[in-house]
Structures are given as C-alpha cells and as structure tokens.
Amino acid sequence: xxxxxxxxxxxxxxxxxxxRFSLCRRRAPTFPAKKKKLMxxxxxxxxxxxxxxxxxxxxxxxxxxxxxxxxxDDPFDSVAPPIYQTATFNQPGATDFGPYDYSRSGNPxxxxxxxxxxDIENADGAFAFASGMAAIxxxxxxxxxxxxxxxxxxxxxxxxxxxxxxxxxxxGLHVRHVDMTKVDEVRAALEEGAxxxxxxxxxxxxxxxxxxxLEVCDIAAISAVAKEHGAVVCVDNSIMAPIxxxxxxxxxxxxxxxxxxxxxxxxxxxxxxxxxxxxxLPILPAQVHRGPL
Ligand SMILES: Cc1ncc(COP(=O)(O)O)c(C=O)c1O
Numbered sequence: 001x002x003x004x005x006x007x008x009x010x011x012x013x014x015x016x017x018x019x020r021f022s023l024c025r026r027r028a029p030t031f032p033a034k035k036k037k038l039m040x041x042x043x044x045x046x047x048x049x050x051x052x053x054x055x056x057x058x059x060x061x062x063x064x065x066x067x068x069x070x071x072x073d074d075p076f077d078s079v080a081p082p083i084y085q086t087a088t089f090n091q092p093g094a095t096d097f098g099p100y101d102y103s104r105s106g107n108p109x110x111x112x113x114x115x116x117x118x119d120i121e122n123a124d125g126a127f128a129f130a131s132g133m134a135a136i137x138x139x140x141x142x143x144x145x146x147x148x149x150x151x152x153x154x155x156x157x158x159x160x161x162x163x164x165x166x167x168x169x170x171x172g173l174h175v176r177h178v179d180m181t182k183v184d185e186v187r188a189a190l191e192e193g194a195x196x197x198x199x200x201x202x203x204x205x206x207x208x209x210x211x212x213x214l215e216v217c218d219i220a221a222i223s224a225v226a227k228e229h230g231a232v233v234c235v236d237n238s239i240m241a242p243i244x245x246x247x248x249x250x251x252x253x254x255x256x257x258x259x260x261x262x263x264x265x266x267x268x269x270x271x272x273x274x275x276x277x278x279x280x281l282p283i284l285p286a287q288v289h290r291g292p293l
Contacts, residue, residue: 061120061243069119070112084109121242122249132238132258133158137166139203139234139254145172148199150189150231152180152217154210159236163205174199180206180217183225190229201229206252207236214239223251 059067072081084107089100100106110128117126129135136159143149151163167173176193178185186204193201204226208217223233234254235247238261247255 064120065243068112068116070115072108072112081109081112117242121246121255123255132236132256132260133162135256135258136162136205136236139205139256140167140171140173142232143171143173143202146174146199147203148174148176148193148201149203149205150176150178150186150193150201151205152207152210152215153177154180154213154215155205155207156211156236156238159205159207176201180208180210180222181215183218183221186222187225190225190231194229201226201231204231204233205236206233206247207238208245209239211239219245219247219250219252227251 068081074082084103086107087103089098089102091098091101100108103110113128114126117128118124127135127138129138140149140162149163149167151159155163163175163177167175176189178189180186190201190204192198204222206217206219206222208219209215210217219233219235226233232254233247233252234256235250235252236258237245237247237255238258241257241261242255
C-alpha cells in the first residue's frame, strides 16, 4: 500500500493479501443454516399451477404487476429479487442435473421475469430478448422458406426493413402487406395464399396500434380468420403494452412488446428491461426454440 490513513497504524500493510481476503469473508453475513429449495417452476408448471389456483381470474392486473407469480427463495428475503449474473451453474453431480447450467439457455432472474410476463398477459409462457427486433426476428424463424407472412402497411420502420430485406432475401419468405384495419383485406389475402400453387400464409403480423399512424386493428376478428386458415397471429403490442391490451386474450398466439416504449420509456432508469414474447401453448413455444412450424 503506497500511502493513506491505513498505514498510520501500520496494521494493513503487514497483513498478507490472502489474510485480508479471509477477514472479508468472515465479516460477510452468514446464510440461514437450513438451505431452502428454490421455488422456481418451469413454464409448463406455471400454466398448471395457475389453472389449479384459479388466481388469474381473481387477481387484477394491478395486483399482478406488483406481486410476482414466483418468488426466489432468497435467504435474506430481499423485496426486489436478486439478480443472478453468473454464466455457469454447478450441477449436483456428473449425471444429476440442476434446473440451470448456463445462463444463455436459462437463468433464475430471466425465468422470474418471463413467468411474470406470461402471467400478466394470461399467456402460457414467455421469452425475454435484448430488443424488440430480436423478438420479431425470432418469430420470423417460425415460417419456412416458400411460405408467406402477412403484415400491415403501416408498421414500425425496423420491422418494415426486416420484412423488406431480410425475410425475402435471406430467409426465402414471401411477404405481403395489406391494410390491417380492414379484416376483409386480411381474409382475401389468406384465401389467395391458400389457393393452389400460391405461398400459404403461415404468419399474420399485426401491429396495433400501428407505428407511426396509431391505427387500430381488430385483433379478435383477424385472429379468428387466421385460425380458419391455419395461420399463427403475432401482435406487436409495443405501443399499448400488456397493461392496456392483452392480445392472447383476444385470440392471438403470440404477443410481442418492445420494452423501450410504454413499459420502459426510452432512456429511463430501467433501460436494461428486456423486450419479450409471450405465447399461447401448444402451438408455441417449442418451435420458437427449435425451428419452423
Ligand atoms: C411498434 C414497434 N415494434 C418494434 C420496435 C423495435 O423495438 P426495439 O427498438 O426494442 O428493437 C419498435 C421500436 O421503436 C416499435 O415502435
């Protein structure tokens, strides 16, 4: 140690680094002797438990926003859940696996968030992403080359760019735009896609309200028509957020929200809040992970 008050007593400079580390360890608060089991559930369990408890109907959205579905079994009972920043997790044994092994594939903090999001939207599962565009790009992976995506003609510029450049040129998808505020136009496009020799519409991407014109689409009516034609409906709910509009309740299979909007205004203190998809089982979410429908 070069200088400073600690050297006046001469104590710190004579202690070895290892000794100082051991002193720090001794000062740390000790965990309760009885180690409790983590209370996390898998996404499938979440649905089963909600059905069992019947709490989705009885708890208001306000209550659900404040009280999480899951609770991390934090030995110190912190009010805000602790954040797990580890990349890897120890396993109980060489052939015995714990719930998490590597944070890219799963992490207790992320599970907590995803379960909370699924609960808020009455969905069966949720996936957190670093951005809204990452979520949209993942949804696009559900469609196979040669199949079609139907989107509105007033949509966010980034989505427009993805549908105009990446989807057709890199993924081999057909992209068609209609006025999503007109259900008849949607129906006509679905029927045309179903005709012999045409690319069938497998995904209907509704942005409602739209960005920038804030046009409102009839999610329930479009979902019903899409279902008749075997197409999955994904709603970009970024402008309303699940607090004001819950697309899964209206019949959509996927609800997507970019968290830089209502949920987390741009540049706010919560700027690390991730975007996510919430999904209805059983059509998803396995395919989100594993490939096309
Ligand atoms: C409607 C809509 N969807 C998606 C996005 C993309 O979200 P992100 O900026 O989180 O990638 C935006 C961004 O402005 C948006 O307005």
